[in-house]
């Protein structure tokens with residue numbers, strides 16, 4: 001204990017645990033479920049968390065499959081904005097909920113037992129309003145698909161609200177919510193703005209709808225048919241169906257009645273051009289410059305857009321990845337104030353993570369909101385009542 005590392009580790013904490021280990025880039029067989037993985041110990045400034053629920057995100061699959069390529073020579077099959085990042089073996093899972101089980105040096109031992117939600121970012125520095133090199137727990141360091149994890153104490157935020165179960169709290173995780181908020185703040189969305197949201201039934205999309213309402217904006221959802229009821233209940237003013245053969249530009253204008261002020265795009269591919277066109281069709285009818293935030297490309301990484309459309313109509317385009325410490329803290333405040341509504345699709349035990357990965361990636365998956373993974377040892381208490389049939 002010379003370095004104080006194990007100062008707050010109670011004797012009851014085991015030495016090995018259940019964990020899903022990503023061994024390499026690849027298919028679901030790259031994930032190994034182990035029952036003998038070492039339990040980490042909290043370092044200075046860290047908490048050891050006994051994990052009860054971790055929400056899944058699209059990024060888990062993309063990272064596993066090696067779909068991010070940010071290097072010029074295409075040699076790095078994961079995103080790297082600066083310094084070291086993904087290495088194997090790695091425990092994925094960004095949106096972690098659990099109880100503080102032990103603390104490292106410099107952390108108040110009174111925090112043991114506290115229920116909290118992780119701000120998933122590995123921030124490059126202390127700046128509250130700028131995050132220039134996003135990385136996260138579950139990618140650049142181990143995340144939540146395990147029984148225990150170690151995280152910075154100042155990013156494990158207490159959320160004591162008894163009305164929110166652990167699985168519901170995980171569904172409010174920062175990976176989707178902070179991204180959604182940063183999309184809206186980047187595009188300077190204000191009260192009265194009409195905002196198109198693509199990928200609306202997903203984690204980020206459903207968060208965008210709720211956040212638009214909190215900011216006083218009017219969200220219009222673009223989604224596959226069948227999600228109308230849940231999207232309207234979240235606050236969508238209209239639901240525009242995306243389906244083969246639909247002219248999205250016309251459908252948007254028919255739904256909104258006027259050019260939307262802004263578009264939040266998570267889908268990319270052939271969806272982006274009609275989104276931009278819907279904002280630019282009648283510039284004389286606008287109150288502000290057209291604004292497009294893009295944070296995902298579920299439907300394709302390449303989009304052909306004429307630059308004349310962009311510069312003649314003065315379209316503002318914002319690329320968004322994660323968000324800032326200040327935005328995470330703002331969201332935690334809204335969670336504590338119970339202003340954010342969890343959209344929990346259901347839970348899956350950690351031992352079935354590979355099946356969960358397949359179900360999550362199925363384009364006809366037929367559920368809205370977040371899938372949450374629960375360690376088998378926590379299943380009876382935190383998972384069973386929300387079990388998602390796979």
Ligand SMILES: NC(=O)c1ccc[n+]([C@@H]2O[C@H](COP(=O)([O-])OP(=O)(O)OC[C@H]3O[C@@H](n4cnc5c(N)ncnc54)[C@H](OP(=O)(O)O)[C@@H]3O)[C@@H](O)[C@H]2O)c1
Pocket residue numbers: 057058059062175176179198199200201202203204205222223224227242266267295296297298299300320321322363369
């Ligand atoms: N930049 C960042 O920091 C950041 C952070 C989080 C997520 N993301 C990205 O944002 C996107 C949405 O993330 P998410 O967590 O909300 O994902 P998700 O829960 O899987 O939702 C994705 C939604 O996109 C829609 N979609 C449209 N075309 C699709 C296609 N061809 N394949 C799959 N889905 C399609 C579907 O909604 P509808 O049926 O309603 O159309 C689907 O529910 C992903 O690309 C993800 O990687 C980026």
